[in-house]
Amino acid sequence: MKLRPAILPLITTAFCLIAANSCTTQQRDVKKETSELNIIIGREDFQAIKNAASIRLYTIRSPSSETVATAPKKIEIVGAAKNQVIQILTLDQSYILDKTKKCLFVPEYALEFEGQTPLLILISPSCKQLKIIKSSGSATLDIDPAFDQLMNIINHVK
Amino acid sequence: MHRKSTFRHFFFFLSIISFTLFLQQTSVDAASLRAIIVCDTQADSIGKSVAADLTKVRQEILKVSHYIGLEAKLSIFEKNNVNESVVSYLEMQEVDPDDIVIFFFSGHGYRTESKVGNIWPNLYFTPINKGVDFYQIIQIINQKNPRLLIAIADCCNNVMEESYAPSVLKNSNLALRTNRKDYTKHNYQTLFLKQAGTIIISSSEPGEYSWATKLGGLYTLALFESLNKEVMTTPVADWRIILDNASLKIIRRDIGQTPQYELLTQPIPK
Numbered sequence: 072m073k074l075r076p077a078i079l080p081l082i083t084t085a086f087c088l089i090a091a092n093s094c095t096t097q098q099r100d101v102k103k104e105t106s107e108l109n110i111i112i113g114r115e116d117f118q119a120i121k122n123a124a125s126i127r128l129y130t131i132r133s134p135s136s137e138t139v140a141t142a143p144k145k146i147e148i149v150g151a152a153k154n155q156v157i158q159i160l161t162l163d164q165s166y167i168l169d170k171t172k173k174c175l176f177v178p179e180y181a182l183e184f185e186g187q188t189p190l191l192i193l194i195s196p197s198c199k200q201l202k203i204i205k206s207s208g209s210a211t212l213d214i215d216p217a218f219d220q221l222m223n224i225i226n227h228v229k
Numbered sequence: 230m231h232r233k234s235t236f237r238h239f240f241f242f243l244s245i246i247s248f249t250l251f252l253q254q255t256s257v258d259a260a261s262l263r264a265i266i267v268c269d270t271q272a273d274s275i276g277k278s279v280a281a282d283l284t285k286v287r288q289e290i291l292k293v294s295h296y297i298g299l300e301a302k303l304s305i306f307e308k309n310n311v312n313e314s315v316v317s318y319l320e321m322q323e324v325d326p327d328d329i330v331i332f333f334f335s336g337h338g339y340r341t342e343s344k345v346g347n348i349w350p351n352l353y354f355t356p357i358n359k360g361v362d363f364y365q366i367i368q369i370i371n372q373k374n375p376r377l378l379i380a381i382a383d384c385c386n387n388v389m390e391e392s393y394a395p396s397v398l399k400n401s402n403l404a405l406r407t408n409r410k411d412y413t414k415h416n417y418q419t420l421f422l423k424q425a426g427t428i429i430i431s432s433s434e435p436g437e438y439s440w441a442t443k444l445g446g447l448y449t450l451a452l453f454e455s456l457n458k459e460v461m462t463t464p465v466a467d468w469r470i471i472l473d474n475a476s477l478k479i480i481r482r483d484i485g486q487t488p489q490y491e492l493l494t495q496p497i498p499k
Contacts, residue, residue, distance in 0.1 A: 169442065170440045170441060170442045170447065171274055171275060171278070171440065171441050171442075172385060172387075172438040172439065172440055172441070173272075173275055173278075173335075173336065173337050173338060173383065173384045173385045173432075173438070173439040173440070173441050173446065174337060174338075174339070174385040174387055174438050174439075175337040175338070175339045175353050175385070175389065175395070176273055176274070177389060177390075177393040177394075179393075197339075197387060197388070197389050197390065197393070198385075198387070198438070199438075202274075209274075210274075211273065211274035
């Protein structure tokens with residue numbers, strides 16, 4: 072009984088420490104998730120998607136990015152749809168990052184991002200994958216968790 | 230003169246008989262473990278995973294060879310060599326009736342809507358931008374009547390639109406515990422030497438994807454983990470249990486990948 076007043080501050084301190092630690096862990100997790108996507112696609116490309124001035128959708132018919140220039144269909148994605156596309160593509164939860172499918176990537180659509188750094192993203196519906204075309208090569212991402220959402224927007228605007 | 234000639238004939242025929250017997254003996258002893266490993270290390274976005282599969286498969290085959298006491302003859306196709314030469318190599322190969330043949334592929338795979346009545350994927354060869362029907366490969370090898378054929382394809386089996394689809398071409402791991410060595414050896418021999426027939430495996434069912442990690446293909450890793458566990462922990466190893474456990478490891482991940490296999494083997498009578 073005599074010890075109770077001495078224990079109470081200790082318990083309070085312990086709770087505070089646990090709460091603080093939990094908060095730090097959450098922050099670390101969020102930071103880690105974001106940095107994982109950044110590492111894969113690169114900070115510059117990540118910013119190019121996030122700060123795109125305009126997004127154009129191309130329907131392509133050949134498994135080659137060169138065909139984008141001569142693609143028959145080109146649509147500007149604007150307003151809420153544009154914001155949705157940016158949100159989907161920049162969220163870590165949209166992707167499966169720890170593994171990838173052994174699927175033959177054949178693009179059927181392309182998204183062209185215009186801004187300070189122009190960027191091209193190819194979409195393969197049969198693989199549920201994206202390919203970010205960079206000057207230094209390309210990065211393939213599995214977008215399974217957000218695939219239906221992305222395709223709904225594409226089908227809606229096209 | 231006549232007696233001398235008879236002796237000559239006798240020794241001549243004796244030599245021929247001895248030589249024939251020697252050849253027969255050599256032919257029996259020549260039973261080997263032939264492994265054709267096709268790893269498309271140039272496959273887009275999964276090259277590192279495929280390279281990891283190559284290392285893993287090579288190690289595991291050498292381990293099998295060590296335990297069953299058959300010489301391993303490895304034919305590895307990687308990088309630019311993943312091309313038509315794989316098929317022509319298989320066609321040219323001479324296989325002895327006692328041989329065990331293992332065919333392994335890691336890379337991209339696909340199928341088309343028109344591929345009806347054939348559950349096996351098309352294996353995509355990046356350097357030539359062409360597919361090869363996995364079943365065609367199985368048929369080529371099976372025509373040579375190996376005692377045991379194990380054919381594995383760790384690749385997707387998802388459906389691609391016809392117009393987009395590529396055209397189809399018509400050791401170190403031996404540091405095991407000494408007390409288990411004999412046990413393991415016995416199991417490897419049961420699986421590889423005391424069975425005849427065909428085992429065909431693909432890492433996903435029609436319409437499904439197969440997944441790859443930095444450590445290798447999920448199915449390749451699961452298969453060899455299952456094989457190693459079975460040979461080391463059970464008194465009598467069984468292919469069905471190995472394949473079921475490997476499939477279960479993938480199915481439990483709930484990633485829409487279901488491995489499939491056909492096990493057409495029977496024990497060799499003693």
